[in-house]
Each structure stands twice: as structure tokens, then as C-alpha cells.
Amino acid sequence: MELVNRYIHAVTHQLTGRQREDIKRELQGLIEDMLEERTGGRSASAAEVEEVLLELGNPRKLADQYRGYGRYLISPEMFASYLAVLKIVLLSIGIASTIASAVQMISEPVDALGHFLDYLASLFIGGVQGFTWVTLAFGLIEYFGVKRIRTGMEARNAWRPSDLPPLPDHRLRIRRSDPAFSLVFTILLGLLFTSSLNLFGVWHFPESGSMQIVPFFNETVFRGFLPLIWAVFALGIIKDILKIAVGKWTPALIGFEILVSLLHFVLALFLFNDTAIWNTDFMRQMAESGITPAGSEAFYKVGSNWSRATGGLIYLIGIATFIEIITAAAKAYRLRAIYRR
Known part of the structure; x- marks a missing residue:
């Protein structure tokens, strides 16, 4: 029955x-x-x-x-989701710290011991911060009643069987792998933007000498946008945590996903409409590093592609945002159809 x-x-x-x-x-x-x-x-x-x-x-x-x-601070109902998110966050921090440390060791092998000690310190500090923020986020989720969103019941004294929520519809289920991948990507990108921006560039391994990186961005200008980047990325992380915690699509969750997608696009507009954010010496540094010698055919091809990439990136981000919003709207339409039945 x-x-x-x-x-x-x-x-x-x-x-x-x-x-x-x-x-x-x-x-x-x-x-x-x-x-x-x-x-x-x-x-x-x-x-x-x-x-x-x-x-x-x-x-x-x-x-x-x-x-x-x-x-409890985090209920048994939410504990499995809490552990899943915590593992993802700690894994992302570990990956980002390892990549940054490995590149520093390759580019500056003389101080390998110093880099290794910095790596251990960054792992410890990042792990403590990750644990703190995930625990705090789930504590707030418990406090503000996301558990009730999930069960559909209020904790009333006069409980009746009619208060029972319907059995979950598999069409509304959120696969944990989707927000998990998004969490890894967001945290990894955020940490690299914060501590290892120079990794975003053209990597060159000359036959003699140490590795060189020609950066894409003007680090001084880019760091001026970091507070805005952190704020938008934090909303994206909260969105993914909610998707794992709630486990199913709701109208509020779909609306929040659309809002975060729009904010990502607004962030991209602020970043990439400012031409000063790009490395203005990119082509000169490419020539000096020997990757594309000045006056060569490769130099002119790279220069042409560099101009198109810096000018057209915002359009690619706009297309991706449009697809995300259309996908979310389709989910809302299906959700409405299910609730009507």
C-alpha cells in the first residue's frame, strides 16, 4: 500500500x-x-x-x-552528503596544491626542499579551511531547514499520515556526479586563480635551461577582480552543495541555478571586457622565449589567434551560459508537468 x-x-x-x-x-x-x-x-x-x-x-x-x-550539528540524514562534499573539496584542494607545487619545483628546482615544505603547509592550511567551510555550510543548511525541503514535512507535534511526502520521482533526482564534478572544477579554478595565476599561459620546455611560462593574464589587474571572482564562485559552490544535499530538483533550486549562471556571465563581462586584464607583452614574451621567433610565420599565426581569442572569449562564454539557462528552463518545464499530474 x-x-x-x-x-x-x-x-x-x-x-x-x-x-x-x-x-x-x-x-x-x-x-x-x-x-x-x-x-x-x-x-x-x-x-x-x-x-x-x-x-x-x-x-x-x-x-x-x-x-x-x-x-546533531549535521544530521544522519545529511551526513552521507556532507562526507561526499567534504571528500570532493579536500580532493580539489589537494589537486590544486599539488599542481602548483609541482610546477614551482620544475621551474625552480634549486629550492626543491623549500617548495616541498610550502606544499605540506598549503595542504594542511587548505585542508583545515576546506573542512571548516564545508562543516559551516552544512550546519547552516540544517539550521535553515533544507532537511524539511527534502522530506516535505514540518516537525509538528500533531503528526498525521497525510503529512507524509510522496515517494521520490526518479525524474527529479539529481545525480551526485554532476554537482561533484562542478565542485571539483570550481574549487580547482578558484585556488589556481588565487595562488597560481601564472600557470595559465603557454608552457615552454627548452632543451637547455628551466621551464618557462608565458602568462595569459596581467596579474596585477587580474587580482583586482579576485573579490568579485570569490563571491561568484562561492555562490556556485553553495549551489552544488545544495544539489547534493537536497538530491532532487525543486523550483527554488532551478531558479538558483539560473541565477548563478547569469552571475557567471556577468563576471565574465567584467573580466574580459577590460582589455588590461590580458598580458599586453604576450607576443613579445613568446618571441623572447623562443617559442615563436619574431618575424616567423608561426609568430604571425599565433598573434592572429591571440587577438581573436582575447576578443571572442566573451561570446563563447555567452553561448555556454545561454545553453545552461535553456537546460535549466527545460528542467523547470518538466518539473511543472510532473507536479500537474
Whole structure:
């Protein structure tokens, strides 16, 4: 019976691991036995089912009893999502720190020990910051009631079976891999922008001498935009955390995704419409490094492509943003169609 299935789901989706399946089987058997006592073998009526569920009580409180506790900063319901996000964030910090340190060791091999110690320090500091911010974010999610968005129930004293949320629709489910990949990319990009901007450029490994990088950006000008970049990236990270925590599409989540996409485009407009953000000595440095000798055919080709790339990048970002908004609007349309049924 659907009401029984909804009740069991409301209890067990707040549990984790093997406990979830064990409690599901136990609850199913318990409810069947209680209905058997009342009906003597005949089919149970809706009123009898509701009476049994009322006797079992609020599924949130029943889940607390199975867990053995009910007080938490991050609830067991959210803990699996919290661990997933924490692993992704720490992995991203580790990847970014490793890339930056490896490049520094290659470009300046004389001070390898100093670079290694800096690498260990950056891993430790970044790990502590990542843990702090993820824990704080999930604590706020708990405080502001995203758990209720997910379950569809308010924690009221006078609970009734009619308060049970519908069983989850697979068409509304958010695959965890999508926001996970987005989190990795955003954090990695943000850390590299902050600490290793010089890695964005043309890498050159001459036959003799150390590695050289011809940077794409004017670091002084770019760093003036960092507060704006951090703010927009932070919203993107919050969006991905919410997608993992909620686990399904909602109108508010779709609206937030559209807002973040628009803000990314606005950020791109601010950044790349300012021509000073690009390395004005790029072609000269390319020639001096020996990558494209001045006056060669390669020099003129690279110069032409460099002009097109710096001028046309904003249009590519605009197209990508348009596709993201159309995709989100299509999700909203499907969501509306599902709710109408």
C-alpha cells in the first residue's frame, strides 16, 4: 500500500548504510503484523492503515529512536552528503596544491626542499579551511531547514499520515556526479586563480635551461577582480552543495541555478571586457622565449589567434551560459508537468 511505503521511506531515508535496509525490512514486517492483528487476514482499510501508522508515530522521531540519538550539528540524514562534499573539496584542494607545487619545483628546482615544505603547509592550511567551510555550510543548511525541503514535512507535534511526502520521482533526482564534478572544477579554478595565476599561459620546455611560462593574464589587474571572482564562485559552490544535499530538483533550486549562471556571465563581462586584464607583452614574451621567433610565420599565426581569442572569449562564454539557462528552463518545464499530474 502506498501510504505504508511512504511511511517506511520517510523513516529509512534518514538512516545510513546497512541499517537502512535492515530497518526497512523490520518496519515492513512490524506494520504487516499490526495490520494482521486488526484485520484477521482481510484486506486492511485506509482508516486501519492510518491508525497503525499513527500508533507508530512521527517517522522523524521513530528514525531518531532507531539511531539512538536525535541531537546533531549535521544530521544522519545529511551526513552521507556532507562526507561526499567534504571528500570532493579536500580532493580539489589537494589537486590544486599539488599542481602548483609541482610546477614551482620544475621551474625552480634549486629550492626543491623549500617548495616541498610550502606544499605540506598549503595542504594542511587548505585542508583545515576546506573542512571548516564545508562543516559551516552544512550546519547552516540544517539550521535553515533544507532537511524539511527534502522530506516535505514540518516537525509538528500533531503528526498525521497525510503529512507524509510522496515517494521520490526518479525524474527529479539529481545525480551526485554532476554537482561533484562542478565542485571539483570550481574549487580547482578558484585556488589556481588565487595562488597560481601564472600557470595559465603557454608552457615552454627548452632543451637547455628551466621551464618557462608565458602568462595569459596581467596579474596585477587580474587580482583586482579576485573579490568579485570569490563571491561568484562561492555562490556556485553553495549551489552544488545544495544539489547534493537536497538530491532532487525543486523550483527554488532551478531558479538558483539560473541565477548563478547569469552571475557567471556577468563576471565574465567584467573580466574580459577590460582589455588590461590580458598580458599586453604576450607576443613579445613568446618571441623572447623562443617559442615563436619574431618575424616567423608561426609568430604571425599565433598573434592572429591571440587577438581573436582575447576578443571572442566573451561570446563563447555567452553561448555556454545561454545553453545552461535553456537546460535549466527545460528542467523547470518538466518539473511543472510532473507536479500537474
